[in-house]
Amino acid sequence: MNNNYFTENTNFYGSTSPKELLMEYGSPLYVYNEKILRQRCREMADLVTYPNFKANFSIKANSNIELLKIVHSEGLYADAMSPGEIYVLLKAGFKPEEIFYVSNNVSEEEMKFAIERGIITSVDSLSQLRQFGRLNPGGKVAIRFNPGIGAGHHEKVVTGGKKTKFGINPEYIDEVKSILKEYSLKLVGVNQHIGSLFMEPESYIESTKYILGIAEQFEDLDFIDFGGGFGIPYRKQEGQQRLDLAYLGEKLDDIMDKWTDKYGKKVFFKTEPGRYIVAECGVLLGTVYSVKQNNGICFVGTDIGFNVLIRPAMYDSHHDIEVYKNASATAKEYKTVTVVGNICESGDIIAKDRLLPQLEEGDIIGVMDAGAYGYSMSSNYNNRLRPAEVLIKENGTAVLIRRRDTLEDLLRNYEIK
Numbered sequence: 095m096n097n098n099y100f101t102e103n104t105n106f107y108g109s110t111s112p113k114e115l116l117m118e119y120g121s122p123l124y125v126y127n128e129k130i131l132r133q134r135c136r137e138m139a140d141l142v143t144y145p146n147f148k149a150n151f152s153i154k155a156n157s158n159i160e161l162l163k164i165v166h167s168e169g170l171y172a173d174a175m176s177p178g179e180i181y182v183l184l185k186a187g188f189k190p191e192e193i194f195y196v197s198n199n200v201s202e203e204e205m206k207f208a209i210e211r212g213i214i215t216s217v218d219s220l221s222q223l224r225q226f227g228r229l230n231p232g233g234k235v236a237i238r239f240n241p242g243i244g245a246g247h248h249e250k251v252v253t254g255g256k257k258t259k260f261g262i263n264p265e266y267i268d269e270v271k272s273i274l275k276e277y278s279l280k281l282v283g284v285n286q287h288i289g290s291l292f293m294e295p296e297s298y299i300e301s302t303k304y305i306l307g308i309a310e311q312f313e314d315l316d317f318i319d320f321g322g323g324f325g326i327p328y329r330k331q332e333g334q335q336r337l338d339l340a341y342l343g344e345k346l347d348d349i350m351d352k353w354t355d356k357y358g359k360k361v362f363f364k365t366e367p368g369r370y371i372v373a374e375c376g377v378l379l380g381t382v383y384s385v386k387q388n389n390g391i392c393f394v395g396t397d398i399g400f401n402v403l404i405r406p407a408m409y410d411s412h413h414d415i416e417v418y419k420n421a422s423a424t425a426k427e428y429k430t431v432t433v434v435g436n437i438c439e440s441g442d443i444i445a446k447d448r449l450l451p452q453l454e455e456g457d458i459i460g461v462m463d464a465g466a467y468g469y470s471m472s473s474n475y476n477n478r479l480r481p482a483e484v485l486i487k488e489n490g491t492a493v494l495i496r497r498r499d500t501l502e503d504l505l506r507n508y509e510i511k
């Protein structure tokens with residue numbers, strides 16, 4: 095298969111090219127495609143036909159304000175995990191009632207931040223429910239339960255089941271009820287999140303039955319939130335299939351219809367997709383600066399360190415790599431290489447033992463599906479500058495949506511005496 099098939103097929107770079115983009119905005123560079131972002135928003139918004147349904151974009155995956163504005167214009171609501179995320183969402187134009195604060199172990203100040211702005215907050219421990227009650231007696235609250243079932247691409251991102259810090263276990267429902275009563279709180283919603291990245295719909299479907307079983311133990315709920323975790327095919331170059339959304343949506347519709355008939359109220363149902371919305375609209379471009387042979391391994395050295403994209407180093411995640419050369423390499427010029435970054439740790443690996451068109455100094459590579467948990471998890475480790483972010487608009491032109499860090503930015507918070 096042509097190594098550049100994904101970006102060619104989608105006309106990802108519009109009227110520009112990787113080379114032009116790096117010349118204009120520097121390397122490395124996050125590039126997002128508006129058309130793909132809108133398409134993914136629509137797929138999530140139209141997941142089911144049940145009328146009272148909303149997809150809440152989980153902005154931890156990518157909180158660039160320009161992307162948030164696009165997501166908002168597609169009619170999605172949003173989830174926030176911190177006051178910082180709430181702040182950015184409000185700046186992007188989301189109204190308080192369009193934001194759901196899914197808190198975890200937060201201070202009184204952080205909880206107050208949401209309460210004062212009229213943002214519905216979910217708590218996920220008895221301690222935090224009491225704290226909420228003290229701060230906002232008589233208020234509306236949501237509770238995150240542990241669905242007892244987990245899923246995910248790595249144990250670090252499984253958030254349901256027996257080994258996770260998240261959610262209240264259903265065995266504490268009686269205590270939950272007595273705290274709600276003690277502080278005259280109204281439970282308006284229940285939520286869950288089983289984990290990040292499932293490609294088979296079954297675990298998600300199972301978990302919805304579980305949370306619905308919990309929900310029916312409470313009267314007069316306004317909403318039930320099934321959580322996120324919708325996976326994307328990171329191995330497109332190997333022909334990996336997409337998550338079957340049609341099947342998943344059909345099953346969810348059936349479950350929601352039956353449940354609301356039984357409950358006697360057409361509650362609102364929500365999901366919390368993060369990755370699905372933004373992963374595929376983002377490519378991380380970088381430049382090759384060295385190619386060397388060390389003890390039988392061919393290392394391709396680039397400027398994409400794990401400060402820029404941490405997923406491969408942190409979770410051994412796979413990202414397809416495209417190679418942009420002046421002339422397209424033919425199959426016999428392919429070579430198995432390990433692509434690394436410029437951070438002083440040997441775990442600074444982007445792609446291990448990967449068969450790629452032969453690379454030379456000056457070539458450009460594209461790390462695919464980098465729009466989710468890419469920039470949002472980037473850092474200044476090694477005092478490196480975080481890259482710029484560029485959007486390829488629907489008309490094919492590129493606009494800068496966040497500038498690259500400068501050296502002065504590195505000193506911004508110091509109190510230099």
Ligand code: LLP
Nearest residue numbers: 152287290291322323324366367368369467
């Ligand atoms: N809702 C809650 C409560 C969450 O904790 C998360 C993700 C989401 C929704 C969105 O999950 P998604 O649809 O994106 O899978 N950094 C990891 C993923 C961590 C996910 C954390 N929670 C990665 O790069 O794979």
